[in-house]
Amino acid sequence: MKYLGKVLPVDGYYVILQECLPIDYTKSLAHLYQPLIGVHAVTLYLTLLHEMELQSDSSPQTHHTLMNYLNIPLDEIYKARLKLEGIGLLTTFKKQKEDATVFTYELLSPFAPSNFFEDAMLSQLLLHQIGDTKFHALKRHYHKIAPGDLGENITVAFGDVFQTFTPSIEEAKPKENTNQAPTRNDATIDFSWIVQMLKQRFIPVGKVLTQENRKLISQMVMLYDLDSNEVEKSVLWALTEENLLDTEEFKTACHDLFKSKHYEVPIHLTTKRIEPKQQVTEPQTKEEMLIHELESISPKQLLEDLSGGNRASEQDLKAIREVMVSQGLPAPVMNVLVHYVLLQSNMKLSKAYLEKIASHWSRANIKTAKEAMEFAKSEQNKFQKSAKQKTSYNYKTLSKEIVPDWFKERNNAKQKKVVQQASQTVIDLEKEKAELQALLSGKAMSNKNRSQG
Structure with missing residues (x-):
């Protein structure tokens, strides 16, 4: 730059x-x-x-x-x-x-030093930058944790003591506590997919996706550049027996996933290379519009759009989630897969068919909706070409009326017998002809002798 x-x-x-x-x-x-x-x-x-x-x-x-x-x-x-x-x-x-x-x-x-360590992204960056020993020394020095058992909080609020006017019903509703440490650089992610995943496993959403945990998840997504399936794995890994999110376990899981993808590349702040902005062109063809749509929506939205706005079934969402997580497919690729399977199966979503194609696409390392669309078209063309060649071969073969070998042998034997019989017939006729000629000659000679006598 x-x-x-x-x-x-x-x-x-x-x-x-x-x-x-x-x-x-x-x-x-x-x-x-x-x-x-x-x-x-x-x-x-x-x-x-x-x-x-x-x-x-x-x-x-x-x-x-x-x-x-x-x-x-x-x-x-x-x-x-x-x-x-x-x-x-x-x-x-x-x-x-x-x-x-x-x-x-x-x-x-x-x-402030104490609040710095409450920001998950900044504290994780500092940990990777200066190492465990120095980080924990600074954290022990600056991050003072209040005693755990202080008893019941009986402090009254302003509204419990003072009143300047009679509030309306809406104004009387309790408000959320906004007295919190400042937040910076919160990533915006779609939590609906995580909510659906938790509901499928009968895990209470409210206990897991608290305001603090949502902030933590957003920051870890930004820090480690996690996909939706990686976030899901990390959340499930970090859940305790009481269905609470262990924040340290969650951060460790996110970091381990990052290391597995990037092969121990250290995390530290560097100046980002900013490429010149390319002119964004609006999708022109129907296929480009479809790819753009599949890149920007979730699989849940795709199912609902294809069903005319009706709510996606729990069974279909569960099948998609399990295939998506097991094969590690990004959401845009999963969207193309769902669309393809529905078109091939008369709008029926078969989990077995999903898994079969998803494993193939995962081995092919497909990452975008456009790549998935082109790969699907290529495979479909190969299939149609193979089917056409097979049909043509069968037609030509049948038109030649192939006769089994046993039938050929039996037919040849019959033909040989006919030929032998024919040959035998010819031989017998010649013999009879010679004998008849000899007999006629003998009779003629006998008649001649009689006339002379």
Whole structure:
């Protein structure tokens, strides 16, 4: 990625801070964030923070000032800025004026050391970056766990003591507690598939998919780039006998799946290579539209769409889930498989047929809906060609009226007998002819002698 030209030395900037920093934010930056984003990014954050006191409302500072402060090139400053944005410490705004470009950098508060370890993704990244020994030493020092048995919480709420007006029925409903540590970079995933899986196994969804566990699952999906079937395996692995999610077991399972896929590749933050954006073309043909649809929906949605919006049956969903998990097929590939099987089986979903084709596609390492569609068409063409050749061969064979060998032998024997009989007949006739001629000759001679006597 080329960073030159993204920011110019003459471009101005303002710095704002909307949040209150925790009292020990410098400890977080030095010990917890710096191993992840590097010294340049942390130094840039601190420089911008203290730059607010010196900036003027009338005219912005220039990036040339930052180059002098940090003593690094502008492209390195730009890369450090991207790391701050990615880790959740900076929000950047750009405004184009007539004669200049002005950036506004909004600094975001870092986690306090104790809250940092409650963020699953950041804590896992730090663990992989600095190792077990240093990580657990920092966690013991900063992450103070409250005593477990404090007794019953009998604290009253504001509404139990004060009243400023009579609330309506809707306003009187209890609200969820929002007094929680700040969250960053939560991945959005479709939990409906996990919900369906838990229901199939008669596992209480509410106990497993709590708000904290949903956040944890989302972060692990982002961190380890997990597929839906991998998330399902990890959740089932980490369930306790009481059907509670053991968070440490879940994180370990996610990490083990990552290692099995990427062959012990270490997890650490690096600058992501951003390719130039390619022009996105809308699907033109019906096949392209179908592939686009199969790439973007879940197997459950596909079944419901194919059944005219009716709810997918529990049996069909169970069959799809088991085949999908056992063969490790991505959801788009599974969608093509379901669509293909339904078309081949008069809209009946056979689990045995699903498993047979899924194992073939899994060995072929098919990963996208387009690959699955092309593979299915290729296999179908081979089958039709083979069937056509077989039919043609059978037709030609039958047209020749093949006679069994035993019939041939019997027929040949009969023909030989006929020939022998015919030959015998010819021989007998000749013999009789000779004998008759001799007899006639003998009679003629006898008559002649009588006449002379």
